[in-house]
Amino acid sequence: MSCTLTREDVTSCNKNADCRTAFGAGLVCGASGLCERAPxxxxxxxxxxxxxxxxxxxxxxxxxxxxxxxxxxxxxxxxxxxxxxxxxxxxxxxxxxxxxxxxxxxxxxxxxxxxxxxxxxxxxxxxxxxxxxxxxxxxxxxxxxxxxxxxxxxxxxxxxxxxxxxxxxxxxxxxxxxxxxxxxxxLLWRTATPDTVQGAAIARHLTTSFPTATNVVVVNEKGAYGTALADVFTAAFQKDGRTVRAIPYETASQRDAAIVDAASTKPPFVLFFSSQTADAVAFLNAATSLASYENISFFLTDSAANPDLLSGAAGAASLFPRVVGSRPAVPEGPTFELFKTSYNAAFKKDPGALAxxxxxxxxxxxxxxxxxxxxxxxxxxxxxxxxxxxxKLSAPGAAEIPITPANWTKVADALGAGTPVNVTGASGKLDYDPVTEETTGAIDIWKISADGKAIESSTTIDPR
CATH class of the missing domain: 3.40.50.2300 (Response regulator)
Structure with a gap:
């Protein structure tokens, strides 16, 4: 009787990608050099x-x-x-x-x-x-x-x-x-319109709709959103004798101090720029308790244009008639309407009300x-x-192809053949610049409905 011993060769891994290639997603390269399932x-x-x-x-x-x-x-x-x-x-x-x-x-x-x-x-x-x-x-x-x-x-x-x-x-x-x-x-893309457009639109709205509001205060979250938007707005607004006083903040305590400070000079408008709805809620809830805000109007942005603001700041509803803001324009047209119909059927919600x-x-x-x-x-x-x-999705001069399920095969086949196309989406046109890879779009100025239960568009500013 005899037996044969067989040795199984094992190849060590060096990185997680080695394990995904060999065994699929969810495997990582362990400390032993062997692939193991990741928690x-x-x-x-x-x-x-x-x-x-x-x-x-x-x-x-x-x-x-x-x-x-x-x-x-x-x-x-x-x-x-x-x-x-x-x-x-x-x-x-x-x-x-x-x-x-x-x-x-x-x-x-x-x-x-x-x-x-x-x-x-x-x-x-x-x-x-x-x-x-x-x-x-x-x-x-x-x-x-x-x-x-x-x-x-x-x-x-x-x-x-x-x-x-x-x-x-x-x-x-x-x-x-x-x-x-x-x-x-x-490798970094977006479908949102850059704030170079929104900041300019805010300045345009204030200067045309409130020409006597020549000195305003901006309270802004420090960071990529708040600081950059404040800079764009200031550059566009601060002309012909108009002035902007900016008060940046990083922490909640700094935010609260900035809210108090902003009203100290009795400006006609305090603009509040934050990427977080919770900060806008805190702003309105604080302002409603401060007598210094009695005759001041409020300007918020896209992050505040949602139902969480209305519910979170319900105690500040007396301020709602003085609140306006900006956001990307609510889409319209057949592509959006088809999306809206499908979304409402699936989730029983209006996507136009959700930024x-x-x-x-x-x-x-x-x-x-x-x-x-x-x-x-x-x-x-x-x-x-x-x-x-x-x-390859913004071909100049090409006929527009709406983003719909029915057009999936048409677009995929064109791209598969190496042919650029020109798609238009539920959010509007998607004309990406080939150098910056940025798109643009219209900006809505919004207000809160009379019953305090909805965000409503009041006017649209289109830079195109």
Missing amino acids: PSPRCTTTFPPDLLTRPKNYEGVITIGALMDRSVETQRGREDAIRLATTQVNEERGLDGRPFGIVFCDVAENSQYDSLKRADAAVASARYLADVLGVPAIVGPSASGDTIAVFDAIKEQGVLVISPAASSPALTGHDVATATDQDPG FVPHTYDATWLVFYGAAWSLRQEKAVTGIGIARGLR
Whole structure:
């Protein structure tokens, strides 16, 4: 009797990508040099389809995309629903060459049930999980400008495309590449109009609608959103003898002190620029208790244009008639109306009442289009391939193709053949500049309805 001993050769891994290539998503390279299954991130357990990560064999060839939203904010929960809708629709059209799309949603809210991380840190940690453990080629979100920059900087070396539906700070322009080309596109994109447009629109509104308001105060959150918007507004407004006094803040205590200070000179307007709805709520709730604000009007921005402001500041409802603000124009036209109908049917909500929800729907479809270019032109779905595809969606002079499920095959086939197209979205035109990779759009001036229950557009300023 004899026996034969057989030795099994084991190849050590050097990085997580080695394990994903060999065994699929969710495997990481352990300290021993062997691949092991990574523990799930508690922030990233929600998926679409719901069993995407728990039953991966049901989704052979799935193209998984990440999403980063703050689930403590109603508008951002609405943005997650827009991603679900787009993904449902593209999969009903048989996905990309028979491969379905899947989404891993990560909650970036400050929530002790997850951990002790602040929102920006939670966004970065979640993005690293999506990029390094799951190997997603693209991420939709986050929403805040500062968070978006932090996420991009954390994962840019991994070639993941980041597309924000709501980050509007001018600081994003050129943050990736100064001059983008078809060969070397940027990996940082957005469907939101930059605040170079919003800041100028705010100044234009005040100077034309309130010509006697020549000295105003700006209270702004320090950072990519608040500081940049304050700078743009100041440059546009501070002409012909008009003045701006800016009071920046970083912490809640500094914010509260700035609110008190802002009213001390009795300006006709105090403008409040923050990326966080909670800060705008705190501003109104504080102002209603201060006699110094008795004759002052208030100007807020897009982050405040949502139901959370109305519910959170219900105790300050007496101030609502003096509150106005700015936000990207509420879309209109057949592409938006079809999206609105589908969204309302699925979620029983009006997407026009939730800021940047149409922009999120468009951002998700743009990733799908980019993936079609990447797979069919470059034989793999990668972040850089998706970015090259995005540069083919604003063909000058080409007939507009609405972003609808029925047009998925038409757009994907054109891109697969190397033919640029000109898509228009639920949020409006998406005419990306080939150098800056930025789009533009109209700005709405909004007010609070007489009953205090809704945000209403009062006028539209279109820079185009």
